[in-house]
Amino acid sequence: MIAWLALALAAQDVDELLRRLDDESIEARTEAADLLLRRGAAVTPALEKARAEARGELRERLGGLLERVRERERLAALLRPATRITLAADRAPLKEVVERLGARAPTPVEVAPEAAGRPVTVALRDVPFWRALEEICAAAGDVRIEPGELGVRIVPGRPGAVPRTNFDAFQVRLEGIYAVEVAELGTADRLRQTMVKLRACWEKGTRPSRVRAVLERFEEDGGKNALDGLDARPEAQSILREPGVGEELTLSFTGVPSEGAAKAALRAAVEVDFVLRWAEVTLPAPWTEGQARECPEFGVRVLDIDRVAGQLSFNLYVYPKAKPAAADVGAVLSVRDDAGKWTDSSFWSAGRAGDGVIVTGVVMTGAERPLKELRLRVPVEVHTERMTLDLPEVPLR
Amino acid sequence: MIALFALLLQDETLLKELEGSDIPRVYRALETLAAGSPDARAALGARAAASSGRLKSHLLIAARGPVAPARRITLAGPSRSVLEWAQELARRADLPLNWDALVDEKLPEVALEARDVLPFEALAALGRAADLGVSWEEGQILLFTGGYVDAPASRFGSTQLTLVRFKQERVVEFATPSRETAELEATLAFEPSLPLLEVLGARVLEARDDKGADVLAPPEAQEERPDAGPLARPEALIASSLTIKLRPLSRGARGLAVLRGEIDIRLPRALRRVEIARPETGATAKGRGFSVKVVSLIPQESRALLEIAILDEALRKRPVIVTGCRADGRRERTLTSLVEVPDQGPIRVMLEIQPRGPAIRLDKEPMVPLDLLRVEVAEDVDERALPFEYRGVTLR
Numbered sequence: 001m002i003a004w005l006a007l008a009l010a011a012q013d014v015d016e017l018l019r020r021l022d023d024e025s026i027e028a029r030t031e032a033a034d035l036l037l038r039r040g041a042a043v044t045p046a047l048e049k050a051r052a053e054a055r056g057e058l059r060e061r062l063g064g065l066l067e068r069v070r071e072r073e074r075l076a077a078l079l080r081p082a083t084r085i086t087l088a089a090d091r092a093p094l095k096e097v098v099e100r101l102g103a104r105a106p107t108p109v110e111v112a113p114e115a116a117g118r119p120v121t122v123a124l125r126d127v128p129f130w131r132a133l134e135e136i137c138a139a140a141g142d143v144r145i146e147p148g149e150l151g152v153r154i155v156p157g158r159p160g161a162v163p164r165t166n167f168d169a170f171q172v173r174l175e176g177i178y179a180v181e182v183a184e185l186g187t188a189d190r191l192r193q194t195m196v197k198l199r200a201c202w203e204k205g206t207r208p209s210r211v212r213a214v215l216e217r218f219e220e221d222g223g224k225n226a227l228d229g230l231d232a233r234p235e236a237q238s239i240l241r242e243p244g245v246g247e248e249l250t251l252s253f254t255g256v257p258s259e260g261a262a263k264a265a266l267r268a269a270v271e272v273d274f275v276l277r278w279a280e281v282t283l284p285a286p287w288t289e290g291q292a293r294e295c296p297e298f299g300v301r302v303l304d305i306d307r308v309a310g311q312l313s314f315n316l317y318v319y320p321k322a323k324p325a326a327a328d329v330g331a332v333l334s335v336r337d338d339a340g341k342w343t344d345s346s347f348w349s350a351g352r353a354g355d356g357v358i359v360t361g362v363v364m365t366g367a368e369r370p371l372k373e374l375r376l377r378v379p380v381e382v383h384t385e386r387m388t389l390d391l392p393e394v395p396l397r
Numbered sequence: 398m399i400a401l402f403a404l405l406l407q408d409e410t411l412l413k414e415l416e417g418s419d420i421p422r423v424y425r426a427l428e429t430l431a432a433g434s435p436d437a438r439a440a441l442g443a444r445a446a447a448s449s450g451r452l453k454s455h456l457l458i459a460a461r462g463p464v465a466p467a468r469r470i471t472l473a474g475p476s477r478s479v480l481e482w483a484q485e486l487a488r489r490a491d492l493p494l495n496w497d498a499l500v501d502e503k504l505p506e507v508a509l510e511a512r513d514v515l516p517f518e519a520l521a522a523l524g525r526a527a528d529l530g531v532s533w534e535e536g537q538i539l540l541f542t543g544g545y546v547d548a549p550a551s552r553f554g555s556t557q558l559t560l561v562r563f564k565q566e567r568v569v570e571f572a573t574p575s576r577e578t579a580e581l582e583a584t585l586a587f588e589p590s591l592p593l594l595e596v597l598g599a600r601v602l603e604a605r606d607d608k609g610a611d612v613l614a615p616p617e618a619q620e621e622r623p624d625a626g627p628l629a630r631p632e633a634l635i636a637s638s639l640t641i642k643l644r645p646l647s648r649g650a651r652g653l654a655v656l657r658g659e660i661d662i663r664l665p666r667a668l669r670r671v672e673i674a675r676p677e678t679g680a681t682a683k684g685r686g687f688s689v690k691v692v693s694l695i696p697q698e699s700r701a702l703l704e705i706a707i708l709d710e711a712l713r714k715r716p717v718i719v720t721g722c723r724a725d726g727r728r729e730r731t732l733t734s735l736v737e738v739p740d741q742g743p744i745r746v747m748l749e750i751q752p753r754g755p756a757i758r759l760d761k762e763p764m765v766p767l768d769l770l771r772v773e774v775a776e777d778v779d780e781r782a783l784p785f786e787y788r789g790v791t792l793r
Contacts, residue, residue, distance in 0.1 A: 157572050162571045176568065176569060178567070180566045181564065181565045181793070182562060183562065183793060185546075185548045185562060186548030190793070395569060
């Protein structure tokens with residue numbers, strides 16, 4: 001009875017919010033749209049019905065809102081909200097506390113045997129996963145987080161030694177700074193390079209398609225900015241195909257910190273992309289030079305495709321139509337054999353050519369089965385989470 | 398009596414030279430002392446016990462006797478073509494030079510004044526005069542134009558240690574203490590006449606940067622050196638890479654004021670030899686204490702693939718050297734690919750033999766049959782030290 005009443009009240013509430021979408025006040029309309037958005041997919045039928053009945057500006061407004069609700073739904077499947085941890089322990093062994101954490105959060109956490117028995121006393125209430133993990137480590141003392149590709153390990157070490165920032169569902173860490181000088185003796189060839197290694201961490205179940213970082217500041221305590229004079233800010237990106245809980249990125253630049261520098265202020269912008277919508281073109285075999293197919297967003301023309309033994313090499317021209325082709329940003333090329341099995345390209349590169357790009361690469365297909373079709377999927381709608389790792393005092397020695 | 402006095406006087410002069418700063422001169426004195434009589438060398442050993450530092454190191458090396466007979470050659474004369482000089486150097490020094498890359502080049506004519514020098518000194522003199530690059534590949538010294546690199550080199554007898562690359566790295570990983578490391582990559586080249594079985598590593602005895610800081614790396618825990626074992630020494634081996642660890646240079650330092658040390662190597666103490674004339678599949682031969690069978694010999698384009706079996710149990714754990722020769726005694730290039738030591742049965746050695754330069758034959762014809770196959774087994778190995786020393790090396 002109470003549930004029925006709640007539903008009825010909620011429906012009434014939605015009707016009211018829909019009415020307020022046509023309010024004369026912009027503030028009222030914006031507030032109503034936000035409240036409807038927060039309700040997610042549950043309001044989709046009501047929005048569709050209202051849109052069908054509406055005219056003019058209201059109809060447009062309702063259409064835009066529907067699109068945003070659907071986008072949020074697609075995003076929810078890729079970007080899971082931070083797991084909130086509520087957990088209390090009084091001198092419980094670390095391993096036991098981590099097992100209880102594991103019952104609440106999907107990310108695998110393993111405790112090194114030598115740290116398993118450390119007593120932990122914590123009282124966590126509605127704390128995001130990464131912060132919860134840190135608080136548990138701090139309470140255990142002399143243990144630290146070591147994030148990997150598929151899970152997290154807790155190992156002996158100084159807790160909190162690694163410079164990092166938590167962003168609700170993410171953690172961004174500065175894993176290391178490597179300054180290398182190489183001299184080819186007897187020649188004038190000298191290489192001086194600094195590599196800044198970052199790791200972006202997320203929870204299991206989050207499925208980003210790309211992570212990218214740009215180093216914006218590297219200013220030594222003596223005032224020298226190592227990035228001055230560079231043609232472009234150091235950047236790196238990874239296209240993510242496999243599920244995991246993080247990715248490492250190395251940002252390199254020419255030059256090494258000054259000999260006397262002890263600290264630096266460092267800032268890096270990190271972007272994590274989630275593909276909300278793909279556009280795709282499929283080309284049926286046999287492939288011939290000049291063969292072309294299009295979808296509303298882009299087109300593909302075969303320049304050259306060759307299969308030798310178990311390896312399919314391809315050269316395709318990808319050109320934009322309605323939206324710019326983003327073939328170099330997380331596109332996926334796959335081939336399907338006659339048994340219906342899809343194999344993704346194991347290597348490829350893309351180079352600008354005119355309005356489009358030339359995509360070159362290989363698919364390791366195995367030699368046995370005939371191939372039926374080739375598919376290129378290109379992200380056309382992307383949600384980006386932006387974070388800034390801002391560290392005013394990073395030790396350089 | 399006068400002769401003995403003269404000999405003693407000569408030795409004293411040489412001993413004085415050991416302490417000098419002209420490194421080629423120091424090493425020449427060291428070679429001469431090492432070639433002395435057993436009694437004279439015993440006296441050097443006694444003197445080493447009462448010495449210290451650099452002098453002691455040199456005396457100890459000399460007291461052990463010569464590593465290999467050092468040869469000296471002269472490569473001097475008015476302007477001639479670079480190709481002619483290269484051919485003359487190969488002939489005089491018996492170095493496996495390959496000048497294929499020079500044949501179609503427009504080369505300058507150069508004059509040379511390298512008199513009474515080590516073969517590698519003569520090679521460096523030619524490289525410097527004609528701007529030739531040198532690389533050591535598969536038993537050949539490849540010469541090419543326009544690539545002379547004046548890298549620091551220390552030459553002792555039939556060996557040359559060239560410092561190729563310097564690397565200094567600072568690592569800050571926060572979770573662990575930061576660390577700073579420095580190392581030199583070097584190439585030890587040696588004349589094919591030196592039957593070197595193994596390069597065990599470099600020991601640095603003295604290292605100071607140009608700001609006066611000691612950059613000698615802290616000693617690492619001494620690992621027990623494994624027995625030489627049943628390795629097959631590629632006859633064509635003429636170079637080996639080495640890493641020399643140092644402490645990082647001090648602030649403001651640009652290079653090394655001095656770097657001195659020794660390279661530990663293994664040489665055969667005594668070789669037992671078996672020779673097979675005009676070898677073919679199935680041929681066998683018996684020598685003193687061991688016999689050899691040619692399991693297969695397959696001539697291919699410009700090379701021959703060979704598998705031999707050493708049939709005697711007693712020699713299962715000894716280093717092997719296999720050489721393919723011509724009737725005139727000229728050695729071909731023998732590259733060993735695999736030594737198989739099964740629990741039971743004969744040791745098998747897989748080899749590839751290629752014609753020695755001066756030019757690599759690129760024809761499609763099968764390789765001309767060998768006139769002689771020589772298999773040598775080292776009864777025992779000898780560990781020896783080769784000195785190296787550099788002054789004023791620019792690293793940054």
